[in-house]
Amino acid sequence: MNEMMDILGSAGLWAAVLRIATPLIFGTLGALLCERAGVLNLGIEGIMTFGAMAGWLAVYQGCDLWTGLLVAAICGGIFGALHAGLTVTLGLSQHVSGLGVTLFAASLSYYLFRLMVPVAGTPPTVTPFAPVHIPVLSDLPFLGAALFNQTAPTWLAIGLAIALAWVLFRTPLGLAIRMTGENPQAADAQGLNPTALRYGAVIAGSALMAVGGAFLTLSAFNSFFPTMVQGRGWICIALVVFASWRPGRALLGALLFAFFDAFQLRLQTVLTGDLPYQIFLMIPYILSIVALAVMARRARVPQALMKPYRRGERI
Amino acid sequence: MRLEPRDHLPPWLALATPLIAVAAALALAGGLIALAGAPVLRAYGLIVTEAFGSRLAATETLTRAIPLILTGLAAAVAFRARLWNIGAEGQLYLGAVAAVTVSSLLIPDWPPIVQIPVLLVAGAAAGMVLLLLPLWLRLRFQVDEVVTTLLLNFVAVLFVSMLIDTVLKDPMAFGWPQSLPISDNGMLPRLVARSRLHVGLVIAVALALVVWFVQARTTFGLQSRAAGLSPGGAVFAGVPLGRTLVLVAMISGGLAGLAGAVEVMGVKGYVTTDLSPGYGYSGIVVAMLAGLNPLGVVAAALFTAMMYVGADGMSRAMGIPTYIADVTVALSLLSMLVALFFTRYRIRR
């Protein structure tokens, strides 16, 4: 019991929560934006992988870190356009198209990575983002180390959650996106272009996913290796349901989830030998499934999610 | 210019669709090969010779096709009933570890004639269990099974890794993380001497025939198709939706579990956490290339196996990254999706 309290009292835990949450926040917001417009984007896992690779590679080739994030975002947007082409223009199954995008983006990122970076004993590294020092706040005892010792993309992620909430619920554009996800026919009748709105949302959402992936290689770690995304994309998809398609709750969900993850990581070192470490590693995935089961029926799903829209064809 | 639904699909087009898709995927992959600075046409040639150019290569390709046929069938059966089982990878691992557990810990001395069927059943049962859980969540809580089956893949592999570290740890492996071996009585006989090709190929092809027959000719096949195409129409016609989906899940999960059991009983003899290079996910590609037709699955699995074995050999010979095989397989899925669109619609001016 004392060990648990020690973990909860350590500044390292709370710093880790924000760090672990960051890619999930980006990914969840991206998936949420796509789904609000009516498109399930299972390309997320592959897009995050590609973002991780592309961002890292750009920096490795000499770009600065922010340019790296931008490169990742652009690549994500391209894969988003691919997914939108398959699901919006052609109206194909969003499930299968998304998986296809994931398989393609992930394998392509491994291929390009190997092509550009020859095999070496130790993987090459870049200098990642350094924590931002905030005057006064970062110097506070405990709180400074626990909360105010993060890299810039973490603050960007939190800011984005607020910005996305504003866009979706306070602007005409957000209303148009939500209407497209609820009833594209109605959006069309009001002179909006559901196809363009869906393309825009999927491209922007995919760019966010890729930035989440790039955070892994440019801030959390400093190198790229295959399978490093480790199902984070799928967890984001679960978090969107958990958050009932609301950005604020998505932020909270990601933080809550990251808390459990950070906690189990520390618990592992304390309880070493008592339980196989794999049990701890399973926790995030099982938590996601539990969250889905609890929330799935209560959540107000966008009514046109996964329904293709083509003008003149009634759905 | 506008799109118009096709009334019916000429048979030649149905057959040509996957071929066109594969050709498009190979052309796109050619661009990536060229990017690596390798001569594209020679690379294509090498893929074929590396996959089928020698007796060893051909048997290796066929060996690779075995788990792909089984996971492809698993996906085809499920997708036809609109059950999105993306968890074949996890089901495969559980099937493999079930076969190893039963063989090494429970019945190592049983004769092959009894032991082999028991192990196959154990593997299939393990796969079923792992798919019935997400199905239950869908029927009970309306949870989309895509995400749950995906997440369970990670849980399953971690579970296998845990077993390998503990109760199934092989003391003779010098600390390598691998499981106890399957007893010799539980190994599948070789089909061709001095190769890895085993009886699993016969099992897989036979199962493809059985699944095709069940889908095309039985009342269950008709009902599960109706359930997939229109749940509302199926319920109105008295199709027991829940029971049909449970049966579909058992067949699909069972086939994926069987893929794991057959792989471990036919090739390796023990389980590691890299037993499968993504057979579960490739099964989805195989099923889609086959147009969800069980007989087409055999052909599509052969193509995919050829890509893996052939492109692997080619990339080694030409010094380009071996991931080209995965890229090509993923591209053929995407091309197939686009091609499928044009089997349903035609462009009219």
Add this chain to the structure above:
Amino acid sequence: MTPILEIEHVSKSFGTTRANDDISLTLAQGEIIALLGENGAGKTTLMSILSGHYTPDSGIIRVAGAVLPPGRPRMAIRAGIGMVYQHFSLAPNLTVLENVMTGTESLWSPRSNTAAGRAKLLALSRKFGLAVDPDARLGDLSVGEQQRVEILKALYNDVRILVLDEPTAVLTNIEAEHLFATLKGMARQGLSLIFISHKLPEVMATADRILVLRGGRLVAERRAAETSRAELAELMVGRAVTRPVRDAATPGAVVLELTDVTLREAGVNRLKSVGLHLREGEVLGIIGVSGNGQKPLAALLGGTARRSGGEVRLFGQPIGNLTVTDAIAAGIGRIPEDRNHEGVVGEMAIWENVVLERIGDYSRHGFVDRQAGMADAERIMAEFDVRGGGAARPIRLLSGGNVQKLILGRNLSRRPRILIAAQPARGLDEGAVAAVHERILAARRAGTAVLLISEDLDEVMALSDRIQAIVGGRLSPPVAAEGADARRLGLMMAGDWMEAEDAS
């Protein structure tokens, strides 16, 4: 004075069908015109061209003298053309205000001006007497209220021309009368209205001029004061069509009896203490606006829903909850309300759709007897005049009327003792309606007990021996068809009998 709207020589083809063929019409300010026509006459196409969702092959449209650019929905809205669709273009998860404001502001504005929007909505709602709560979630509103929102949405865009597509399809008679009073008020305030309908009485009562469309062409134009229902009906169909009417008959024994039946679903009472009895050789009509419990009633008797209380007697015996297989085995034939999503599986072959609900009869040791299925399907297609190719083709290729004839055929060819027919003629053209009605009456003559669930007054009055109204999950006491007229049934559909019941 320039007319507010001029449509000149508009044509539009899809493939080989000419949906609109050289149509011209004008609309004056403050005028109400009606577009009358059957399904497939080209009404919806013309409307979609007007709203900018289709581009015409030729012809132009002028609004107040200015040419409207074709195929540009935003321009049509800006020119003052507003649409009220039959299937509402609304999102149930959003609020009334959100539904109304969608697409009305510049997309790139950093903030929605909801205060101004709310004020404008409330002002409009006062001006035209359309009361709504701007913050209500749309899905919580009744169908009539949703239609008000749909109309307000058009008014919010400063319409000059309001087009309404079958606006009364979802309303009770009383709600419909309110609506027409509102529409006439709007016309007096200077709005011009086009409404699309196939119901003759309301067209005659409301419109100044009536334009009749048939086969994509404008075939006639009449002033409402100078025409008759008979003339309009003939113009619309192109020939004199008479729907069959039942002849007198003596019903037999009671085959189905419901006493005090309730049905709860997702925490809501869909059926409340429902009682009815049904005899051999009679048609019992259940009239009501859709959404008042028709679906659960049909589902209960067809074997796809379970009751939560009450008694059901089938052929005199009390029974538990039926499954679909039980119901069919007991001789209950079923025509579902939604033929495309329930009645058939569109991607499956015609013969498969024939055998699916009787799979047991076509099963030999678990294998489907394809030959028998094909033979039966072909027999039914011949007998019931189902056109559209062989039994092995996918059923989605058949027209609505032919699908309905197949559904009728697969039930009636088995001589059911009871037929549950839910909205059997909905959305069919006049010829198909007559055919479906004739089949139902033939079944009645053969001794089948028919439960006809419908929202079409004419249909219910023509076919039924007795009539009950369904309102809010409750059934009125039956009245004999002889004593029923449109006015009486309208009052029943509005639930006037409930007060009498509550008082006693």
